[in-house]
Amino acid sequence: MAYALQQLINGISLGMIYGLIAVGYTMVYGIIGMINFAHGDIFMVGAFVALISILLLIAGGVMDGPAALLLVLAISMAFTALYGWTVERIAYRPLRGSFRLAPLISAIGMSIVLQNFVQLSQGARVKPLEPQLVGGFEVMREGDFVVQLSTMQILIVLTTLVVLAVFTWLVTKTPLGRAMRACEQDRKMAGLLGINTDRTISLTFVIGASLAAVAGTLYLLRYGVIDFYVGFLAGVKAFTAAVLGGIGSLPGAVLGGLLIGLIETFWSAYFSVQYKDVAAFSILALTLIFLPTGLLGRQEVEKV
């Protein structure tokens, strides 16, 4: 019981991270109908920017308290967003309205570029970061087993909730959000109505990348080790989450992320750690086969 509760806590905090990445996939898929294959690597860049800024703040002697963490988050979001913007500008925009496979190949190419760029600039070695946030609460005790809710986990959940709340407000209440939804429905029509679709799409990438940066920062703080390859698996799993929740649906992406996080954690805890990725991928296959629109996706009637 206590063990299960601990897994539940771990699963939720991992799931929140997947959810944040999944939102980026779902947004881009919704607006231009492509899998942004490089999104996982954007997440990885976010984690690296966060790592570097933490080291900078430590060197400056100001890495202390929530203000410093907020600063790290802001730096990571800003610089990662620039990467998101650049990727779209270089690899996707010239291919807009082109053949369907071209952007996908271009995206795979971009993913390879980002991974190897980081490997070159930051080295191939795994980067271990000492825990920046320690401590936590004891939730319950069962025999020798202590259920821990760490400060870090609380931070993950709180940050994710705040970020998602801001993001939801952005998408539903602001003119930018309206423009995004309009582009999603019918890009050509939105353009005719005076919406700058190029700018809207750019901003979608920027927002998606900043959310990935938040995920990257939290991932770094929680797990403490990153390398240039973390983006691939995290990306595929987050995409799984987006599909599971129903691609195009923002609450779906978060829900999907939570489910994938929980499934992965419980699978590792009760069955086998080695096969945890198999579990995630199997869920993906099963979802697509039996529930192609995902949990919260819209049903599509085939037009003949």
Added chain:
Amino acid sequence: MSAALQTAEAPKILEVDGLTMRFGGLTAVDGVSFTARQGEITALIGPNGAGKTTVFNCITGFYRPSAGSLRLHRSGGVAELHRLKDHRIARAGVARTFQNIRLFPGMTALENLLVAQHVPLMASTGFGIAALLGLGAYRKAEKAAVERAIAWLRATGLLERADDPAGALPYGAQRRLEIARAMCTGPTLLCLDEPAAGLNPRESEELSRLLRDIRDGTAAEREAPTSVLLIEHDMGIVMGISDHVVVLDHGRKIAEGPPALVRNDRHVIAAYLGEEDAA
């Protein structure tokens, strides 16, 4: 044309009985029943949103009806279309065209017509092995298939364009090619979804002639007469060539009969002109 007389005599080809189709809460087709007869052109008409295309998609298996039955009477017996999957329906002898043309644009006109003969050709290939090795039985079958394709290209006036990609043909030619492709499957019932949409008057005239020839079996060499079911907006064509007209409105059948009769039906006029005017 003694259409009215024929209606009473000709054997049934398609029997639609109590066809109902719901999408979520919306009932697009509500208990529609009608019969199409052999050797006739049956037209399905109605204002926009009347449910014509939905009926069509049920008949051709792209939708599974919520209720009701669809029976195709063939020489071999009766096929229960509402129980079959779409490609099985096509094999049972129902061929169709689409409202927005669905050709294989990157393939030539000739290739389009050969794909249509996939099922008999495939049977002659012995799972592709015989064909891979270029064995005789397949060669003969392919020759026959090409001949049939040529016959239909000639019938639709597309013989010179045989080697051009379908996507490069002018609009009217694409419409005709789609009909030729449907006919190459050797159907007992040809279903046409707005075949005259976007055609100019001269092309419409040609289309009418082609459809009559298909019905009478004189369109191409060695082709049997084929019954036709069509959805059409162009009343000139409908009234000119149909033997039997079924009128739908808001998912229900409101009239049925020979064109002359339907044209003067009070409900039909009301449906097309709006309720107030009819009252």
Added chain:
Amino acid sequence: MIARLVAAIRDAALATVVAFGLFVIMVGLRTEVSPSGALFLQQRWREIGLLCALVFVGRLIIALWEIRPHSLGQSPRRAAFTLKLAQIFAPALMAAALVLPFVPGVDRYWLDLGILVLTYVMLGWGLNIVVGLAGLLDLGYVAFYGIGAYSYALLAQYYGFSFWLGLPLAGILAAFWGVLLGFPVLRLRGDYLAIVTLAFGEIIRVVLLNWVSLTGGPNGIGGIPRPSFFGLPFNMSGEPDTFAGFFGLEPDPIHRVIFLYYLILALALLTNWVTIRIRRQPIGRAWEALREDEIACRALGINVTTTKLTAFALGAMFGGFAGAFFATRQGFISPESFTFIESAIILAIVVLGGMGSQIGVAVAAVVMIGGFELFRDLQEWRMLVFGAAMVVIMVLRPRGLVGSRTPSIALGERKAIGASHVSEGRG
């Protein structure tokens, strides 16, 4: 002219500002692990300056030369030209491939490179059946390559199968897995299919990695038997029942390499021959029709599922053959050879070559794999160059090198069909 120059400079300056933003943290501050295990930062301002200067100059050149993405549609004349070029180029390439081992100056290194390139040509042609003809986006093709390799390796290890017995079995097993995996997922659309096939590829790799008792896990399988020349082994003893002894040659390790070269050439050509033949058969036409319009196919009575499955299985089978070849050539395999990046490279070859074009795929494999090898000296830089090349080629030529399509049958002369008409499938 001046206005254009000013605009170009402003453009380049903007790009440089962006580049500075991109590089200032990720390049300018490098994380290093100190001997004590703690992380520290190393500042690299010179590199940033260099990169920014590069971006400025590069962007200026692009702006001044007005390099624009290639127009999407190919005119019929252009398509005809590409076709003519391909008709001349294909036999030349073929002849070069045939005589390569006997060209003076071609040593072991070149032969090994030839074998590598031909392996990718074969994989490209195999995947081309699935992606190029049937229009099914498969991101997990490496799974079948891996299944083929492991099938042969395991059959040899546990049951002592020889290569010539293992090769067909590896192909059949891969095809079997293709059907097994394909059956539930082939009704998915485009990108969904892509991601599920990717997941399958990863699942297979993770299983190979963790099923230690069967596959040896990360340690892989070694001592895989080498192929014999119709029963005559290649070895150095020079006895009459070896290859060298039987033909009265001086025993030389190069014999086996030349044999392997011709073996993969033959396998690749088999793939090509089958594909070309099948394209003119009903099933091949049905594949292409499926790529063009699936709904229309259903209306013509074509069983979409079995048609897709045949394409998937056939593609998988050739992947399996290539895998068995890979295992016998290397003598050692491990899950590391079957990562996602392999799938991506094979897919890139197919797309860069021009989907559906046999010669295009061959040329793309030569350019990509050969080019990759040429940049060997760049070491860790070459993967970066490789990825960048994928992006650049797609931006400049989204339809690949040969975007046109040759009809499978014609009443008159076969005319190439321009890329603008050919679809690439949604499935």
